[in-house]
Amino acid sequence: MSDASEAPAVEADGLSKSFDGQLAVDQLHLAVAPGEVFGLVGPDGAGKTTVLRMLSGALPPTAGTAKVLGFDVAAEAHRVHRAIGYLPQRFSLYQELTVEENLRFRARVYDLAGRALGDRLESLLNLTQLGRFRHRLAGALSGGMKQKLALAAALLPAPNVLLLDEPTTGVDPASRGDFWETLLGLAEKGTTVLAATAYMDEAERCRRVGLLYQGRLLVCGSPDEVRRQAGLSLLLVSCQPLLHGRSILQEALGVRWVEVFGDRLHVALGLGGTAEAVQESLERAGGRVTRLQPIEPTLEDVFFEFVRSRRETET
Numbered sequence: 001m002s003d004a005s006e007a008p009a010v011e012a013d014g015l016s017k018s019f020d021g022q023l024a025v026d027q028l029h030l031a032v033a034p035g036e037v038f039g040l041v042g043p044d045g046a047g048k049t050t051v052l053r054m055l056s057g058a059l060p061p062t063a064g065t066a067k068v069l070g071f072d073v074a075a076e077a078h079r080v081h082r083a084i085g086y087l088p089q090r091f092s093l094y095q096e097l098t099v100e101e102n103l104r105f106r107a108r109v110y111d112l113a114g115r116a117l118g119d120r121l122e123s124l125l126n127l128t129q130l131g132r133f134r135h136r137l138a139g140a141l142s143g144g145m146k147q148k149l150a151l152a153a154a155l156l157p158a159p160n161v162l163l164l165d166e167p168t169t170g171v172d173p174a175s176r177g178d179f180w181e182t183l184l185g186l187a188e189k190g191t192t193v194l195a196a197t198a199y200m201d202e203a204e205r206c207r208r209v210g211l212l213y214q215g216r217l218l219v220c221g222s223p224d225e226v227r228r229q230a231g232l233s234l235l236l237v238s239c240q241p242l243l244h245g246r247s248i249l250q251e252a253l254g255v256r257w258v259e260v261f262g263d264r265l266h267v268a269l270g271l272g273g274t275a276e277a278v279q280e281s282l283e284r285a286g287g288r289v290t291r292l293q294p295i296e297p298t299l300e301d302v303f304f305e306f307v308r309s310r311r312e313t314e315t
């Protein structure tokens, strides 16, 4: 459990990275407490991987500083490297080695051997429920199992900080759920987890989330805090025909934006917008409204709103 008086496990101060003069990460300030689960979300190219790579000590920052477990990521990169667990965005283990061979091979980096290694392997195979598959080639594992193997490899040094780069992308929902249960269990025992994710249900499970957009952190807080901060007034609307309804509402006064979610619309009200006015606009245009009710915004709605506001201030 974390405590406000404890030093952060991960701390970034003005952390920046540019590639060929282009800023990929722009003055990131962040403090993640020991045992906290922090979710980093943001569209493709937002800078998530670049942040995680800098925090892992693998990529030197262009400006600013960051400390992980008290070690400076630039000056003490090798110490950071050995102290943390890092799960990269792309599967980085050997497809032609078995589960167990992969773990044994990776363990050499950490000078783990003998009894200590044997015990660690058993506990990691147990934790990730890969024991039954220990002799299976990594290349023959399902996507979800591959990611569990990658997690086991990241946990070999018994790290106090885990950096995970979209660890469950392409994994089915049940396995994603399993994976997150494991992460939350680790956090409960004190491991700090910083995970980039594209899934809003996963972001929802984090103690805090940060939205990265074009290298900048647009908002950061608990899921409820960022929801409040967005101040969205949102309606759930079912109407026929759906896409016609969307076009009508996109042009309607008092409507800020409209997004399709399955067979429904999420309609964000703008200044002066009301549910009655939305219903009237749809009906006037020949739409048949079967449902119209205020709802709590999802994190997806909230992030959409923050990105949209940012774009508006840019234009």
Ligand SMILES: Nc1ncnc2c1ncn2[C@@H]1O[C@H](COP(=O)(O)OP(=O)(O)OP(=O)(O)O)[C@@H](O)[C@H]1O
Pocket: 019, 020, 024, 042, 043, 044, 045, 046, 047, 048, 049, 050, 051, 089
């Ligand atoms: N080694 C590199 N050389 C040049 N540009 C890079 C390099 N790595 C990343 N970039 C650029 O930096 C920006 C941020 O990339 P990054 O991979 O960090 O984004 P991301 O949020 O992880 O995206 P994704 O969701 O697609 O994984 C992008 O514009 C990318 O093209």
Ligand SMILES: [Mg+2]
Pocket: 048, 049, 050, 089, 165
């Ligand atoms: Mg990435």
